[in-house]
Amino acid sequence: MSLWKVLDGSRAAEGLANQVASGEVAHAWLLLGPTGSGKRPAAVAMAAALNCRVEPGRGCGECSSCLRIGRRRHPDVHHIVPEGPLIPVDMIRDTVIPEANRSPFEGDRKVFIVEEAERMNPAAQNSLLKTLEEPQPDTVFILISDREEELLDTIRSRCRVVRMEPVPEERIVQFLAKEGAQPEVALLCARLAEGDLERARILAFGDDAMERRRVWTSIPRRLTSPLDAQDASAEIVEQARAAVKAFEQLQKPEIEELAEALGEKRGTAQARNALQKRHKRELRRLEEEVLGEALQALGAFYRDVLAARVGGEEGITNLDLLDEIRDWAASDIPDMGFVTAIERCVEARAALLKNANPSLQIEATLVQLTALVPPQAKVGAI
Numbered sequence: 271m272s273l274w275k276v277l278d279g280s281r282a283a284e285g286l287a288n289q290v291a292s293g294e295v296a297h298a299w300l301l302l303g304p305t306g307s308g309k310r311p312a313a314v315a316m317a318a319a320l321n322c323r324v325e326p327g328r329g330c331g332e333c334s335s336c337l338r339i340g341r342r343r344h345p346d347v348h349h350i351v352p353e354g355p356l357i358p359v360d361m362i363r364d365t366v367i368p369e370a371n372r373s374p375f376e377g378d379r380k381v382f383i384v385e386e387a388e389r390m391n392p393a394a395q396n397s398l399l400k401t402l403e404e405p406q407p408d409t410v411f412i413l414i415s416d417r418e419e420e421l422l423d424t425i426r427s428r429c430r431v432v433r434m435e436p437v438p439e440e441r442i443v444q445f446l447a448k449e450g451a452q453p454e455v456a457l458l459c460a461r462l463a464e465g466d467l468e469r470a471r472i473l474a475f476g477d478d479a480m481e482r483r484r485v486w487t488s489i490p491r492r493l494t495s496p497l498d499a500q501d502a503s504a505e506i507v508e509q510a511r512a513a514v515k516a517f518e519q520l521q522k523p524e525i526e527e528l529a530e531a532l533g534e535k536r537g538t539a540q541a542r543n544a545l546q547k548r549h550k551r552e553l554r555r556l557e558e559e560v561l562g563e564a565l566q567a568l569g570a571f572y573r574d575v576l577a578a579r580v581g582g583e584e585g586i587t588n589l590d591l592l593d594e595i596r597d598w599a600a601s602d603i604p605d606m607g608f609v610t611a612i613e614r615c616v617e618a619r620a621a622l623l624k625n626a627n628p629s630l631q632i633e634a635t636l637v638q639l640t641a642l643v644p645p646q647a648k649v650g651a652i
């Protein structure tokens with residue numbers, strides 16, 4: 271399956287695929303758009319199309335080159351991701367720029383995918399300007415960002431800008447139904463994924479993601495005291511740990527492959543260290559993601575209650591919890607209580623990204639959410 275497939279229904283991605291297929295490849299691209307609009311899968315699909323052995327320009331998704339690019343294990347496709355809150359200037363100056371000046375190792379193009387490009391501080395952005403302007407002919411930069419305003423004009427003006435949009439809900443529903451999801455599951459997952467087709471697929475067909483959500487959406491009705499908040503917070507943190515553990519298992523074959531490829535020769539320590547560092551980074555991001563999703567799920571629940579209260583039920587995300595949402599809407603909790611809860615979830619999520627202590631952050635948030643006393647009908651009923 272071509273790597274563009276997960277972007278079905280995105281007009282921007284279609285345009286991008288056509289430009290790459292026609293050989294009209296700029297040296298620097300900037301993919302903009304909100305979370306879930308497919309910026310990252312589009313960048314990976316571009317990298318595959320540029321290096322595919324079977325269908326050059328399109329990307330077959332099945333040759334060794336496409337497969338390794340999809341798994342982020344191709345020597346010519348580099349993912350630059352923030353270390354902590356920043357992409358530091360030394361990373362650009364000492365690693366990216368020298369590497370960008372070398373020829374591809376085995377592919378046709380060397381591709382640099384700079385994720386969360388706005389996290390390059392101005393010094394880092396400035397250090398990249400010259401390389402973006404006069405790159406090696408076979409080097410392509412793809413910058414990804416959902417915060418256009420934090421990028422320097424000089425960076426933007428050197429890139430071909432593509433604006434991506436979330437995939438419309440009905441397209442996601444169609445896609446999931448075609449892959450075998452029941453209609454109500456397809457609609458629920460499309461709502462929960464907010465325009466992110468890949469996330470919708472994970473929700474519809476992966477057990478772990480839905481099980482995690484089941485726990486998160488049970489939390490509002492369980493929060494009646496600070497002790498409940500501590501328990502629920504411990505559960506969320508434990509879920510993130512379990513997700514990290516499961517992912518560690520998936521990383522193992524890569525460590526074994528590397529050991530096999532390198533043997534015990536001298537000079538292999540560096541490659542091992544680099545892999546270890548990347549794996550650690552991936553695990554940290556995954557933990558951050560799971561915790562962030564928990565907060566998002568809680569915020570979405572309270573948002574649904576507000577929507578139900580003003581009669582906007584057609585916009586409700588948690589379609590399988592309608593009865594409970596209506597009970598909350600009918601309670602005497604003032605609107606402002608829900609608004610504050612939603613804001614608190616958003617703030618806590620932002621704080622997680624800034625490397626705040628995750629357990630404390632989640633616990634403090636849940637303690638605040640105990641201000642919203644669950645409607646009587648539900649207490650003790652579940």
Ligand SMILES: [Zn+2]
Nearest residue numbers: 322330333336
């Ligand atoms: Zn291929």
